[in-house]
Amino acid sequence: MVGAGELPATTQEFHGFFRAYCPYVARVALTILGNPDEVDDVVQEVFLIAHRRLRDLREAGALKAWLATITVREARRRLRRRKYRALLGLDRDAAEIEHPAEDDGSMDQRLMLQRLEKALDDLPVAERIAWLLRSEGYSLEQVSLHCECSLATAKRRIAGAQKKLRSWLGEDEPRGESP
C-alpha cells in the first residue's frame, strides 16, 4: 500500500495508490457531476492519466492536489459534452439525470434538490465547478488551482454562480452568507 506522500513505483504499488485515493477522486468527481453513473468512468480516466504522467510529478506532497486538478479537468470535459449532447437533443436533458436525491429524503427536500440540480446544470460549466468546489469547503486558492485559473477569475466565477443560483432558486440577496 502506498501511503500519503509516497509515489508508487511499481504496478502493485499503483494498485495500492489507486485504492488509497480512489474514494477522494470519486468524491470530487461526484460533487461536480452530481451523477453517480458517470463517476466510475471519471475515476478510471483520472487514474489512467495519473499512471501515464506520474513520473512528471516531482513533489509527492502535491499528489492529492494534482489528482484533484486532473479530476476537475475530466469532470469539466464531461459537463461540456453533456451540455452539447443536450443542446443537440442527443441526450436526456441534464436535469433529468437520475439523482440519488430521488431515492431518499422527504418530498420537499427532493423537490428542492431537483431544483438545485437543474439550476446547477443551467450554470456555465466553469462557474458550476468553481462554486461547487467552494461550497464543499475548498479555499479560494485551491479553487483557482484546481480550476486552473487566476484567483480573481475564481472569485468572479463563484460570485457569478452565487448570484444566478439565488435568483433562480428564489432566495433573498445574500446577508453575509457565502458558499
Added chain:
Amino acid sequence: MNELIAGRRALLESALRERYTYEHVRGLAESATKRGAKRTRRKIAVGVGATVALVALVVSRSWEPRVVSPLEQSMARAPVHVVATPTPMYSVVPLGVQAPQWSEAPPEDTALPRIRLDAGDVRVEVPERLRVDLSPPPGANFREATVEGDHAVFDLRWQHAAVVVASERGEVTVYVDGSVHRLEPGDRLVVGASTRSQLASSTRARETSRRADGRRPDWKKLARAGDLEGARTALRDVRVHDPEDLMFAADTLRRAGHPGEAEVYLRRVVESHPNHVVAPVAAFTLGKLYLQRMNRPADAARMFARVRSAPGGGGALREDALAREVESWAEAGRIATARSLAQAYVEQHPQGRHVPAMRRYLD
C-alpha cells in the same frame, strides 16, 4: 442555500459509500490497469509496428514458424504466472492446462499456480488445486489422462509415447482412462505404458521409497532436537497421516520460517479430519498464518469462522476466533461484516478481553 448544499452533499456521500466498497474499488483498479495496458500496447504497436514487421520479415526467413500450443493458449487466458524456456519441444508439447477460472480477477492474496517448462519437462507447483489435462502423445495407448494437484509439486516428463508423472510434494491424483492413481511424494507413474508397467512403476517407486525410509532420519526426532531444517528436508520424503503428527509437522515448518509449507499440513488437518480434537486448533493456527504471515485476510476470516462452527463451537478458542474474524474481515475491506461480527462479540462476551478493540469497529 447552505442547507440545500448540505443535503446534496449528504445524499451524494451516501451514494458514494454504497458504491465505493472495497470490492468495487478493486474491480475498478483492475479495469483501469487493463485499459491502461491496452492503450499502452496500442501505442507501442502503432509506434514500432512497422519496424518490428520489417525485422520479423527478415528474421522469419531463417526461422521455423512458431506453433502456438494448447498450453500457451490456455495460459494466455488463465491468470497464471508462467516462466517458460522456449525450446523446440515447447511448441509441440501436447498439453492442455485447465487453470482455475475466475469470473473476475482473483483477489490479490490468491496464491497462483506456477508452471515452468524446461526442455519439454513441465514442473507444476500448486498452492491450492490445479488440473492438468494430458493429451496423448503420438502412439500413446491412453485416450485421456488428467493430473490433479492439491497443494502439490509434481513434474511431467514426456518419454516417447508416454508421460511420466513424478510427485514431489502434496496430493497428486492421476486419472487415466477411468482408473485412478494416487501418488505419494516420491512416487512416479508412467502414463501411456501398459497398465501392468504403470502399476509396477508406481509400486516400485513406492517400495524404493519405503526401503529408503529405513535409512532416512526421523523428522520428528530432528524437530525435537531443534534441527528444523533437517526435519523439513526429511518431511519431504514421508507421508504424514495422523492429525497430531500433521500439527507437529506444521509447527515445525512454521518455526523453520516456511508458512507456505506449514499451510499444506494444517489444511490437511482441517479438511481431512474436521471432527478431530485438533481440528479447531489447526483452523485457528491456519487463520493466524493467513492473517499475519501470508497477507490473506479473507482466507483467515473463513478459517476463524470455521473454528466457531466446529463441533463444540471451538471451545476455548471461540471468543478469540470471533475477535480475529472481525480483525480479518476489516483487513480484507469487508467493513460491514466486521462491524456486525464485532457487535455479536460485544453481545456474546460483554466482559471479554477484546471488547475495547471490538468497540473501535462499532464507532
